[in-house]
Amino acid sequence: MASGERSSEKDGRIFAARPPDRGKQRRITDFWGPVINTVPFPVATGIPGSAEMSHPREETTAGRKQSYAAMARRSMPNIDDLPDPIRAGNLTKIMIPQEAYEERLQSFSHALIGRVNFCFVSMDEVRAEAKNVWNLKGKVTLAPLGKGFILLRFEVEGDMAAMWKRGPIKVKGQIMRFQRWRPEFNIHEDPVQTKLVWIRYPELPMEYWHEKILLSMGKASRCPVEVDRRTIQGNMGNYARVLVEVLLSGTRVEEIQVERKQPGKDDLFWFKQRILYEDGIERCTSCKKLRHLAEQCRSKRNTERQPAEEDRRPGGTFQVTKEEGGAPRSEEIPTKSS
Known part of the structure; x- marks a missing residue:
């Protein structure tokens, strides 16, 4: 037996260039065993640096492999068919495709705008609340817009109407208010009004x-x-x-x-x-304040009511005005001490 070779005592096989035995440390041969491949590995074309590999998810056309970039290019619209920019002096104008804009508008037909204070609640917590608490029949997509605004697009119109009527709601103790989404919504110019x-x-x-x-x-x-x-x-x-x-x-x-x-x-x-x-925001015609009517106005009642007597205090006096012979007369009547 050549130098560096050692025979196995179990089956008599000879393995070349094995490392020396290290006592109780397991040898690499202890890990040898049959390997079963369940998922095929990508196979390179053989060209160094080539990115083309066979993959079970890739589509084939007439026996030819289609890369992801090729499929992406095929799905894009033809750039030459899109409107060209118009330059008017220092201004560059673009007339966007009207049918594309109206098609995009349809995706917001069941959309709401919500607002919450993100200093105390995260977007993940809002998503978890929508999934676990709102009891929706369909899916909802939430996208942050900035400044606490959230775009909510509902799959089912009934879910959108139910959440709109239910609001404002609480998410982790924070109030979240809703309004109907409308075109040209701007977080800087259109607060919840x-x-x-x-x-x-x-x-x-x-x-x-x-x-x-x-x-x-x-x-x-x-x-x-x-x-x-x-x-x-x-x-x-x-x-x-x-x-x-x-x-x-x-x-x-x-x-x-x-x-x-x-x-x-x-x-x-x-x-x-x-x-x-029914929201309780009425305007009083007497004091010009909100949240009550003139019939409920305390200022109006206090003004119309004549101060016939002062507050009674133990040992004090209060005034009573009487008219005798057309001339008013006032007298002080002592109050009884308790």
């Missing part, structure tokens, strides 16, 4: 309680969302109720004129209808 409010049409005759009629009337308040279920069923006859999206600032329409034609005639019939907003 709208909210959903239920409005009432008090004493509206029930022959007008039709969904199309009420939604048409709701457009006077801005953007109607839905009609109350009890209104459609006619369970409450003293007022009709519609959910609308209104602006947080600006004036609100508080009365409209409803017009229609007489059945079978061209004569015009009209009536005026009041609108009440």
